[in-house]
Amino acid sequence: MHVVYPAVLAALLFSIGVYGVLARRNTILVLMSVELMLNAVNLNLVAFDVWLRDRLHGGQVLTLFVIVIAAAELGVGLAIVLAVFRNRQTVEIDRLHDLAEPDDPGGEGPATGDAPPSDPPAGGPSPDGPMARPQGAVPARDGAP
Secondary structure, X not given: OOOHHHHHHHHHHHHHHHHHHHHOOEHHHHHHHHHHHHHHHHHHHXXXXXXXXXXXXXXXXXXXXXXXXXXXXXXXXXXXXXXXXXXXXXXXXXXXXXXXXXXXXXXXXXXXXXXXXXXXXXXXXXXXXXXXXXXXXXXXXXXXX
């Protein structure tokens, strides 16, 4: 068998995977497309290993490593997708814009929240200073620690 047939099939699989990554909006489908791309690479590794008649079968060994890494990547990716779904109730990529960093034209760092800058953050230092007694705390007696 010629090496052209598996190479064309791998190119076709890789192209379908690239299309899936670029065009899909669902995170699960994007992960499946990445796996399709990795399988296309595996097909190329095995085909060229057989074609070159490598005695050490380096392409096949590398394919096993790629499969292991792909399984780990898929496990971590699905865990992240489940965590995002629990918090946002969606796995569509376009609706997850809250995870992006806000635009900062002033260069002062990321925004800290919706509170105006004049209000102190909740649980932060009081207006009396950082060493002021918290509200509702009982003052210490003389001689007591």
